[in-house]
Amino acid sequence: MIYKKLAQLYENLSSTTKRLEKIDILSKFLNILSKENKDVMYLLLGDIYPEYDERRIGISNQIAIKAISKSTGTEANEVTKHWKKIGDLGKVAEELTKKKKQSTLHSHIITIEKVLTNLRKLPELEGKGTVAKKLGLITELLTSVSPIEAKYLIRTLIGDLRIGLKEATVRDCLAKTFFKDPKEASSKIQKAIDRSNDLAAVFELAKTGKAKNLEKLHVEIGKPIKAMLAQKAKDIKAGFKALGKPCAIEYKYDGFRLIIHKQYEKIICFTRSLENVTKQFPEVVKYIKKYTKGNSFILDSEAVGFDSKTKEYQPFQNISQRIRRKYNIEDLEKKLPIEINVFDILYYNGESLLSKPFEKRTKIIKKIIKNHPYKIIHAKQIITKNEKRAEEFYKKALKDNQEGIMMKNLKAEYNPGSRVGHMLKVKPTEKDLDLVITGAEYGAGKRSGWMSSFILSCKGKNKGEYLEIGKMGTGINEKEAEGKVTFDQLSKLLTPLITKEKGKRVEIKPKIVISVTYQEIQKSPNYNSGWALRFPRFTALRNDKPLSEIADLEEVKRDFLNQKRNWKYG
Numbered sequence: 001m002i003y004k005k006l007a008q009l010y011e012n013l014s015s016t017t018k019r020l021e022k023i024d025i026l027s028k029f030l031n032i033l034s035k036e037n038k039d040v041m042y043l044l045l046g047d048i049y050p051e052y053d054e055r056r057i058g059i060s061n062q063i064a065i066k067a068i069s070k071s072t073g074t075e076a077n078e079v080t081k082h083w084k085k086i087g088d089l090g091k092v093a094e095e096l097t098k099k100k101k102q103s104t105l106h107s108h109i110i111t112i113e114k115v116l117t118n119l120r121k122l123p124e125l126e127g128k129g130t131v132a133k134k135l136g137l138i139t140e141l142l143t144s145v146s147p148i149e150a151k152y153l154i155r156t157l158i159g160d161l162r163i164g165l166k167e168a169t170v171r172d173c174l175a176k177t178f179f180k181d182p183k184e185a186s187s188k189i190q191k192a193i194d195r196s197n198d199l200a201a202v203f204e205l206a207k208t209g210k211a212k213n214l215e216k217l218h219v220e221i222g223k224p225i226k227a228m229l230a231q232k233a234k235d236i237k238a239g240f241k242a243l244g245k246p247c248a249i250e251y252k253y254d255g256f257r258l259i260i261h262k263q264y265e266k267i268i269c270f271t272r273s274l275e276n277v278t279k280q281f282p283e284v285v286k287y288i289k290k291y292t293k294g295n296s297f298i299l300d301s302e303a304v305g306f307d308s309k310t311k312e313y314q315p316f317q318n319i320s321q322r323i324r325r326k327y328n329i330e331d332l333e334k335k336l337p338i339e340i341n342v343f344d345i346l347y348y349n350g351e352s353l354l355s356k357p358f359e360k361r362t363k364i365i366k367k368i369i370k371n372h373p374y375k376i377i378h379a380k381q382i383i384t385k386n387e388k389r390a391e392e393f394y395k396k397a398l399k400d401n402q403e404g405i406m407m408k409n410l411k412a413e414y415n416p417g418s419r420v421g422h423m424l425k426v427k428p429t430e431k432d433l434d435l436v437i438t439g440a441e442y443g444a445g446k447r448s449g450w451m452s453s454f455i456l457s458c459k460g461k462n463k464g465e466y467l468e469i470g471k472m473g474t475g476i477n478e479k480e481a482e483g484k485v486t487f488d489q490l491s492k493l494l495t496p497l498i499t500k501e502k503g504k505r506v507e508i509k510p511k512i513v514i515s516v517t518y519q520e521i522q523k524s525p526n527y528n529s530g531w532a533l534r535f536p537r538f539t540a541l542r543n544d545k546p547l548s549e550i551a552d553l554e555e556v557k558r559d560f561l562n563q564k565r566n567w568k569y570g
């Protein structure tokens, strides 16, 4: 299939914001897409591999600018100027290619396979001469394509496709295109996506039109699976009301999610963003080998830091640096030890447990894990219908420096990737949010040269929409200190993500997820979310959380209403 066809599809999809129209446009395309070309499904959402695969294109704006410069014969600073004016490198590539095409006539046909082949070579390149090799692969494509193709090629390279297509829309489109009962099919397709994280594999089976075939996609050891997410409950009473009695209540550990796969000697750990972090946590491999039974399993757990001397649990931000650390791993293992708190099991000795009730899964955990405090334990849990007992357990969790409790329905299944109503978190005050940085301002005086104030955004209603909710400058350090993030570090993380500059202000591509606490949420016309955080304070870089998990408007509103309730009732 030629790439022009896909570029035209992108163009048609971005010409409407209406979901149903998008589905109609995509449906025509999926109808003619053959099984052999199924990898196009990845490109539709801007990827080159399935979601579970860690390899990403990872081309910076700077390399993209160089490639546009080379392929269109325009000076790089001209490209940059143009980009700063219109804020979209894809459009810049389109316009400059158009200009060039007027003077030269040749244009070749580029196939989707060729595009994929070149793009897939990019993440493999390492070491000396990498930039030149990357530029070679990109310009080979860019010099041959038409203006529209150039636009989408560049947008794909920098990970900003801007066609407003969500995975959920693709799912509904598959259901409508290939099934008689699209509504029923849609939920089956979603399950298949959640189990496999592989849209091309799902497409291939959906194309058969038989819902039964979708069940062929199973959880597989070694292939990361999305974590099940929790909703919030106001308090224990509300939790019991929503879940029924009795239910399981566990500590809500203040650490980071770790999903651990084991098959005989092979052990792999993934974060909730499906990142493989096995190398960063050698102790997890040791603990699993030593203190668990079973040939193969997938465990869901929270890794929590503790002080090696006092044995007191530590807040997440103290250990967060371990997640991305590539060197001195052993030092860090000693300095910032973690305890693995296992709270779920998804697969055991050749069998998927996703549709088994939680009470059964929890029994299996007890059977296969030998508790070794400060190494690996079954998450502290009670099963009760007694509110008083639940309150006592909650108090104990807080005294142990944990965030609160999780309340879980005993009969519920495990739904990967879903924010479910059968697992509820209860925390004392709802005064923290996970948000993304979408802008910044450079500082003056002592802070000159650094970004020193940051615009925070939450998720809007549409995919890829981020709405501003406040400005933050506290909680970040000027000097380096244990467990603290500095202005310098944050500025370095954000600089490659700048999309527009105006004086001291910059706009930033939403990527860096952080946790903040705040004093209060107010309604506000000053930010386009309609809300403003008073005194937001940085608490941690959430490099373990994907962008899809930051707070949305609903959560902000819920926290606003909860805080009002607390004022009323003390």
Ligand code: AMP
Binding pocket: 227, 228, 229, 230, 250, 251, 252, 253, 254, 255, 256, 257, 302, 343, 379, 406, 425
């Ligand atoms: P939040 O990140 O605030 O949405 O809270 C949900 C997170 O709490 C999960 O994604 C886990 O990382 C974490 N967590 C800590 N303890 C537990 C537990 N016992 N059961 C489930 N999740 C837990």
